[in-house]
Amino acid sequence: MLLCKHKGKIKMDLIIDTSSENLQVILNSSAGIKASENKNTKHLKHLLPEIEKLLIEQNVKLDNIDNLCVALGPGSFTGVRIGVSTVKAFSCVYPQKGLIGINVLQLLANTIIKQLKVSYSFAVIIKSTATKYYF
Numbered sequence: 401m402l403l404c405k406h407k408g409k410i411k412m413d414l415i416i417d418t419s420s421e422n423l424q425v426i427l428n429s430s431a432g433i434k435a436s437e438n439k440n441t442k443h444l445k446h447l448l449p450e451i452e453k454l455l456i457e458q459n460v461k462l463d464n465i466d467n468l469c470v471a472l473g474p475g476s477f478t479g480v481r482i483g484v485s486t487v488k489a490f491s492c493v494y495p496q497k498g499l500i501g502i503n504v505l506q507l508l509a510n511t512i513i514k515q516l517k518v519s520y521s522f523a524v525i526i527k528s529t530a531t532k533y534y535f
Contacts, residue, residue, distance in 0.1 A: 411466040414451070418443040418483035419475025419504055420526075425450045427458055434458055443482045451486075462490065467498040474504060474526065474534035505534065 415426035423438040423446055436454040438446045455462065470487040473480045484501075491499055508524045525535045 412460065412464055413467040413469050413500075414462075414465045415469040415471075415502070416447070416451070416483045416487060417471035417502075417504070418447060418479040418486075419471040419473045420479070421476075423447060423450060425454050427454055427460065429458075429460075431458075443479050447482060447486055462494065465494075465497060467500050468494075469500040469502055471504050471507075472501040474528075 412427065412429040415424075415428060417424040417426075421439070421441050423440070423443045425436045425447070427434045434454065434457070436450050436457075438450050440446055468487045468490050470483045471480070472484070487499060491497060505524045505526065508526075509522075512518055512522070512524070523535050525533050528534050
């Protein structure tokens with residue numbers, strides 16, 4: 401979890417994952433984790449409206465976000481470029497915001513270790529195409 405305190409203020413993170421078929425926009429704050437998921441594969445068309453929708457629903461402005469986080473893959477090359485480009489554009493407007501890249505396989509592995517208290521070696525595998533996988 402990326403949530404942390406800094407000088408008495410709760411940090412708020414905007415997390416974007418465009419690496420898979422499902423577009424996910426997540427707001428991580430002291431109020432908890434709020435997510436928006438769009439099952440349409442047209443990430444370029446739907447990303448900004450999903451971000452806007454989530455921020456409006458949570459009554460948050462982009463000014464209030466401390467960190468901009470983006471999934472770096474593995475996954476769709478074009479999808480990852482869309483997410484990274486969007487976060488980089490936001491960082492040009494808001495240069496004071498932190499930028500965090502997230503490796504999806506590492507995130508899944510850490511989640512498994514934390515939730516299941518796994519102490520043995522294992523592999524994380526994500527389906528890529530009908531015959532290919534990321535691991």
